[in-house]
Amino acid sequence: MAIPMLQKTLVGAYILRKHLAGQKRYPLALMLEPLFRCNLACAGCGKIDYPDEILNLRLSRDECLGAVDECGAPVVSIAGGEPLLHKEMPEIVAGIVARRRFVYLCTNALMMEKKLDQYRPSPFLVWSVHLDGDRQMHDRSVCQPGVYERAVAAIGRAKAAGFRVNINCTLFNDAEPERVAAFFDSVKELGVDGITVSPGYAYERAPEQDHFLTRSKTKQLFRDIFARGDRGRKWAFSQSSLFLDFLAGNQTYHCTPWGNPARTVFGWQRPCYLLGEGYAASFRELMDETDWDAYGTGRYEKCADCMVHSGYEASAVLDTIAHPLAAARVALAGVRTGGPMAPDLALDNQRPAQFVHTRHVAIKLEEIRGRRAPRKAADSG
Numbered sequence: 481m482a483i484p485m486l487q488k489t490l491v492g493a494y495i496l497r498k499h500l501a502g503q504k505r506y507p508l509a510l511m512l513e514p515l516f517r518c519n520l521a522c523a524g525c526g527k528i529d530y531p532d533e534i535l536n537l538r539l540s541r542d543e544c545l546g547a548v549d550e551c552g553a554p555v556v557s558i559a560g561g562e563p564l565l566h567k568e569m570p571e572i573v574a575g576i577v578a579r580r581r582f583v584y585l586c587t588n589a590l591m592m593e594k595k596l597d598q599y600r601p602s603p604f605l606v607w608s609v610h611l612d613g614d615r616q617m618h619d620r621s622v623c624q625p626g627v628y629e630r631a632v633a634a635i636g637r638a639k640a641a642g643f644r645v646n647i648n649c650t651l652f653n654d655a656e657p658e659r660v661a662a663f664f665d666s667v668k669e670l671g672v673d674g675i676t677v678s679p680g681y682a683y684e685r686a687p688e689q690d691h692f693l694t695r696s697k698t699k700q701l702f703r704d705i706f707a708r709g710d711r712g713r714k715w716a717f718s719q720s721s722l723f724l725d726f727l728a729g730n731q732t733y734h735c736t737p738w739g740n741p742a743r744t745v746f747g748w749q750r751p752c753y754l755l756g757e758g759y760a761a762s763f764r765e766l767m768d769e770t771d772w773d774a775y776g777t778g779r780y781e782k783c784a785d786c787m788v789h790s791g792y793e794a795s796a797v798l799d800t801i802a803h804p805l806a807a808a809r810v811a812l813a814g815v816r817t818g819g820p821m822a823p824d825l826a827l828d829n830q831r832p833a834q835f836v837h838t839r840h841v842a843i844k845l846e847e848i849r850g851r852r853a854p855r856k857a858a859d860s861g
């Protein structure tokens with residue numbers, strides 16, 4: 481696993497404290513989205529089709545650091561939109577690092593080389609560069625030629641400057657195991673510290689709707705990839721061994737959406753980073769007043785095919801605490817890539833999808849135009 485000892489120790493101590501305190505639900509990683517604006521328009525993205533008035537919104541430095549303090553998670557993943565478009569991003573990152581929280585600064589890398597000097601290398605800072613495969617795969621995924629080359633150049637510069645650099649890779653239904661395995665090999669040669677990999681979530685507003693993987697295809701794809709890389713041990717994944725095992729169909733997990741709470745320009749998003757079904761005015765309200773049992777595979781139609789790390793990595797981490805030997809076995813022996821799969825969750829009783837996006841956008845526009853007071857804790861649904 482590509483997670484340094486300092487991070488394992490501090491995150492482990494945080495989990496232990498929560499465990500000893502008997503806290504049932506607690507966050508592991510804050511998903512901070514200070515803006516939705518991006519300088520790309522990817523086929524599988526469900527975040528950038530807002531009206532300009534919303535795309536122009538930013539969470540300020542103080543709002544971002546306030547969210548970090550409110551949430552208390554030991555890891556903060558800054559996503560978007562493209563975070564490097566935010567003018568206060570260097571101060572936001574410095575503020576989080578000063579709090580000794582681990583920052584994963586996600587970027588498509590188009591502006592990374594230009595902005596690199598605004599940041600300082602730190603064991604608490606990781607550049608998380610979006611790369612969905614080799615040159616052809618990635619440029620197709622982001623719908624623009626030349627992006628892969630720029631990302632690779634930026635990774636080289638960041639590594640030479642002493643930064644920790646990961647890649648985050650989202651796979652879709654056109655992924656070929658042989659090619660993904662070769663891509664992971666090439667990433668290793670670039671000197672990247674870790675790989676975060678996940679199947680794409682089927683965003684209802686993504687431009688290409690036939691682009692997403694079903695659960696059964698996801699599991700077979702990951703088996704076929706890991707089988708080409710010493711059962712996954714060939715590559716340095718920055719994810720828990722049991723999450724990789726889950727991706728390969730060897731674990732049955734319920735989603736843990738509160739493990740990765742999301743703060744956006746709309747507020748605290750419920751239930752998760754992927755789904756905006758309502759917004760809370762505070763982190764406490766999000767945790768206390770969300771009907772968590774209403775979400776996850778088998779419970780809600782929009783969750784049916786989801787196997788994304790923002791919902792299931794926390795499930796795997798909690799399972800690691802409950803079954804450390806099983807986790808160690810997978811880490812040492814690798815992910816099983818053959819044999820029967822673990823049973824999947826039944827979908828018979830899932831509640832039907834609700835389509836609330838348009839209403840939330842309309843409410844936000846009224847707030848921006850001053851025709852409505854910003855949401856308070858009591859009216860956040």
Ligand code: SF4
Binds near residue numbers: 737
């Ligand atoms: S399964 Fe969990 S992470 Fe995935 S969309 Fe549903 S609530 Fe979100």
